[in-house]
Every structure is written in structure tokens, then in C-alpha cells.
Amino acid sequence: MNAQKYSAILQTQKLCVGYTHAKERIVIAQDIECEIFEGEMLCLLGPNGSGKSTLIRTIAGLQAPLAGSIRIHGEEIAQKTAGELSKNMSVVLTDSISIPNTTVWDVVSLGRYPHTNWLGLLREIDTKIIAESIEKVGLAHYAHRNIGMLSDGEKQRAMIAKALAQDTDFIVLDEPTAHLDLPNRIAIMKLLRDLAHSTRKSILLSTHELDLALQVADRIWLMQKNAPMLCGMPEDLVLNGSFQRIFSTDACNFDVNTGFFKITYPVQHTVSLHGEQPFVLWTTRALYKYGIAVREKNPEIPHICIEQGTWCVEYKNQHTQCRSIFELLSALRFS
Amino acid sequence: MKNSWLYILLFAFALPCVFAADVVFGSVHIPLRELWCFVRGQECNTIYSSIIENIRIPRALVALLTGLALPVSGLCMQTFFRNPLAGPDILGVSTGASLGVALFSLAGGVGGIVATQNLSVLGGLGSVASAAAGAMLIMGLILVVAPKMYDTSTLLIVGIMFGSITSAVVSVLQYLSNPQEIQQFLMWTFGSFSGIRMAHIGIMASIILPALVGVFALQKSLNALLLGENYARGLGVSIGQLRFMILLLSSVLAAVITAFTGPIGFVGMAIPHIARMIFRTANHQILIPASALIGANLVLVCDLFSQLPGFESSLPINVVTSIVCAPVVIFVIFSSRTFQRS
Secondary structure: OOHHHOOEEEEEEEEEEEEEEOOEEEEEEEEEEEEEEOOOEEEEEOOOOOOHHHHHHHHOOOOOOOEEEEEEOOEEHHHOOHHHHOOOEEEEOOOOOOOOOOEHHHHHHHHHHHHOOOOOOOOHHHHHHHHHHHHHOOOHHHOOOEHHHOOHHHHHHHHHHHHHHOOOOEEEEOOOOOOOOHHHHHHHHHHHHHHHHHHOOEEEEEOOOHHHHHHHOOEEEEEEOOEEEEEEOHHHHHHOOHHHHHHOOOOEEEEOOOOEEEEOOOOOEEEEEEOOOOHHHHHHHHHHHOOEEEEOOOOOOOEEEEEOOEEEEEEOOEEEEEOOHHHHHHHOOOO | OHHHHHHHHHHHHHHHHHHHHHHHOOOOOOOHHHHHHHHOOOOOOHHHHHHHHHHHHHHHHHHHHHHHHHHHHHHHHHHHHOOOOOOOOOOOHHHHHHHHHHHHHHHHHHOOOOOOOOOOOOOOHHHHHHHHHHHHHHHHHHHHHHHHOOOHHHHHHHHHHHHHHHHHHHHHHHHHOOHHHHHHHHHHHHOOOOOOOHHHHHHHHHHHHHHHHHHHHOHHHHHHHOOOHHHHHHOOOOHHHHHHHHHHHHHHHHHHHHHHHOOOOOHHHHHHHHHHHHHOOOOHHHHHHHHHHHHHHHHHHHHHHHOOOOOOOOOOHHHHHHHHHHHHHHHHHHHOOOOOOO
């Protein structure tokens, strides 16, 4: 995607976010320089405590920046009233929603708040937009179900529908995949990406899902502790080593070759392995967990040969047959 | 939605009937004919018309205003604090009123001064003024403290603490007073709709009716507030302003009523739940008029119960409303999913 072709919807300059507590400024992150373009899906990543939520809350107008500026369509957010801002940006937060006697339709219709008159009466166009929003997030058959009866994933969809009904060109979401199981996490991320590309809305979300973010984000904002935020295509950030540097710890490593995070286990033993996929892959993974690395064939180390679902271990002229990885690991006891 | 307005109309039509019943029944039964005669302004039995004019109608009007005001105040508090057990007295406004009255009726004795005022607890404007002053004091404190509070639950705790401190002060005053003064104060805590003059009812109505209109003007923002303050702000609600208006209006409603009638238990907390049960909605556009109308009907009925024919004296209204409404609260707790373990 050529960034130059699109106009920036939101721009920050020398932004400094944090809290004021007892007249003392607590800076969480500073010198944030970034922009969001039209129709783009942006993921905000960073380790715990790097200030993701604070930045999201500041951009959403829920707390004031300590310094610097955030402009939406060229206008300073701090200068806008809540009413004006609600026509530019809609928010989806982690706050729990539990309202008795309220259906999905009722919640989504609250998204029309900035557009209706003082009585809040829904015109025909409002009803149409609400129905479309519910349809887009795939809740059409739950429209008249009580919000309390939905699962967490469905609730999150309802809140996204509320944001769509608000009809703004920028949506900001704070950890929309928190509390969801893996299929729902993927579904929500995919939904948001599709929405960004089909409706040309810009979507900014914070998340801990590194793998998912790499797969769905057009661009990534990468926050780090005590250093400026990085922006870029996820793939560029991987190739220039930023990803590894920020997220790799003693216990875990980002594998540039597979694109996955791997838990680091100290290698204590080595074996060699021969056979067909997927047996080789899953055997390697199991061995890795127990500190056994796979190397080139070598008479000094045990050789494992996988054939038709059986594992043969050859070591110092001894042969052992195993029918599962569990048995294999027992056989391999290196004592 | 259309059904809801039908129900609201039903409650609105029931209101004049219940009102008439409250006027007709009492220690002296008034024939309907006489009431009709009075309403049409014809010459009629002077004893009856004097009872109607000076006792029954003022009393029913106060019951009506109480029934309109307290549930709406309670509804606002429940939405504002996102707490179904909140009510008009949750912020200590009623206890503030009781502090005012306690100071007025008991402090004389504490200071060793012979209480010269003939404290007609029920009608004395002195106790009304002191109740209003006490309620305003607590309300003012809450309004000053509110903008400094990060979220509503801390504000709720502060409100409850204000209430505790105030009732402790009231207890101290009671402890130091002589039995006769305590009895006068106790009479006030029973609550009463009678003995309020038409001129004072005019004052009540001129504050309560605009405040009710004011609350209805907030209905759209109150609906947004159901999602919580952060979401409401994202929808364009200016939270600071809304907080101030909700606290001001619901405190004013509770303060005015408590000042004139004494504490009226449970009405403000229970009736919004009855409205939610009947109308199955969380929409304030429906719930505000529904709570007000159900409240007015129910309080008039409670007043009817308190002066059942055949009894010379009437039961204290605070007792009757508590007996009628407290079971409703229990029912709500047992029937509501949100209260039960999931």
C-alpha cells in the first residue's frame, strides 16, 4: 500500500501520554509521532506496561494528553467537545456491558446518539443503518436477544456494531480480543480487517495477539518501554529486527523463519530424526519441549526413524519400537 | 414500544380514580356525590367540602407529588451509579434533612434552652426549612466532591459515608435530648402527608414539576449512560455536565419531598424496578413517565391503606410504604438474573 496516496485521518505530534496524580505528572510514553490513513487497519502492540491502553484512551478523548497534539481531520482533539468528537470517532472499550431488559438492537441503536434529536427518536435512515450494522457483524439472528444472554464474543460484535452505527470514519478499539477464545479472536480480527477494507473506515486497535496482528494488520504501531514508538508494515518490523528486540525475553523467542513465538528451552540432548510429515514436525516439537534438539545424523547420538506410525530408536546397536510420542520419550530417557 | 405508551396511558387514567378514592375514604367517609358537587363548585354540604378542601385534597396532592418525584429520583440514581439498589436517599440527602430537623427539634434541649416554639412537627414551616437546609448542605457537599471523583462507585461510597456521619450526629443529638423532644423528632421520621397547607404545596409543585421535566430532558443522555461513562462520552455526552444535572435534579426531588413529608421509605428505590418489570425496557423515555405514574398511583394507594375506614387515627405513611415496597425489592432480588450467582 502506498501511504502517499491516502490522506491521514488522524495525526499525532510530539504526543506525550500519561497521568496526573496529585499534581505530579507520570509520563507513560512520549514523543509519539504517527498517523492513521483512510481505510487502514492498524494494530497497536507493545509489552505490558508500555502504555497501549493509555495511548488508546488518550486518542479516544477519554483522558487528556500531557503534551503534544492529536489532530483528527486536521483539527485538535482537545479543542473539540464530546459531541463534535463523537461524529469523527467511535470507541469500543473493555468496560463490561450488562443492562437488564436491553436487546442487541437497543445497544446498537445507542450508536445513533450523535445523529438523533433530543428525544432520541430513530428516523427511517437510522433504523436502516442499525439493521445494516448488526448484519455486518453477523448478529442479525440475535438482534432481539437480550444483551446479557450473549457470549463474550457476541457482545464484542454488538459493541462493534454500535461503533459502525455511529457512522464515523475512524473506530478505535481497546483490546477487542481480550477474554475471547482463539476462534473468536481470529473471527473478530478478520471482521475488523474486512470492515476497514470494505467500508474505507480507519480502524485502530490495541492487542496482545502478536501472531494475529502480523497476519491482519496493514500497519503496526509498536510501543516499547522508555523508547519512541515504531510504526510500519508488520513484515518490515520483523525484517529489521524490531519485533525480536521488543518481544524476545529469556523465556521466549520470536522465530524469524516461521513467524511464530517460541518458548526457549535449554538444549540438553541431541538426536537425529527421519520420516514423513506431519510426524517429523510434531515429534520435533515434542522433543523440543523436553530440551532435545534434532541434529544431522551422527553415530554418537540416537537416531529416530518414523515409519507408518511407529517410532524406531537406534542407539549403540539397540533398537526400540514405540507406538506413540509418549512411549518414544520414555524410551529416550537419557539417564 | 407502542404497547408501552398504551400502558402509560392506562396508569395515567388510573391516577384520577385513585386520587378520588384517596379523597373519599378516611376516618370520615365522604359520599362521591359530595366530591362531585365540590369539584363542580356547586353549593354543597359545608362540613364535607371543608374536609375535602382543607384536609383530603392537600393530603392527596402531597401523596401525588411524592409518588411522582421519589421514583424518578431513584431511577436517576440507579442509572447514574449503575447500581440497582441505589435510591434517592443513597447520597445521604434524606439523612441530611433528618439532621436539619433533629437540630431544629432537639438542639434547643441540648443547649439547655427551653424550646419555645410549639413544634407542630407535621406542619411547622420551621422543621420544613431546617430539613431543606440539611438536605441542601449534604447535596452541596456531594456536588462539590463529585467532579473530583474518578468514578461513580467512589462517589457512592462517599455519599454513604456522608449519610453515616449525619445519622451519627443525629443519634448524638437524640442521646442528649429529653424524651419529649425525641418523641417529636420520631414523629417526623414516621413521615406524613397531612397538615401541609395549599400554599406550601404550591411551593413543592413549583420545584418538583420543573425538576421532573428537567429529568425527562436528560432521558437520551441517561440511555447512553447505561453503557457506562466512557462509552457515553464516546457517544458525545458531556459527562461533567450530565453528572451535575443528575445529582442536582435527583437531590432536589428527594430533598423537597423529605423536607415536607419526612422520610418516605423504599418508594424511590422499589418503583423503578416495578416499572422495569412491567415495561421490560431500560429506555428512560419510557421508564421516567412510567416510574412517575406508577409511583403516584402506588403512593396514593399506600395513603389509602394508612387511613383505612374504621380506624380513628392513621398509620404512619413511612411504615406503610416500607411494608408495601420492601417485598418488591426482595422479589426483584430473587427474580433478577443479575443478582443471582451465575
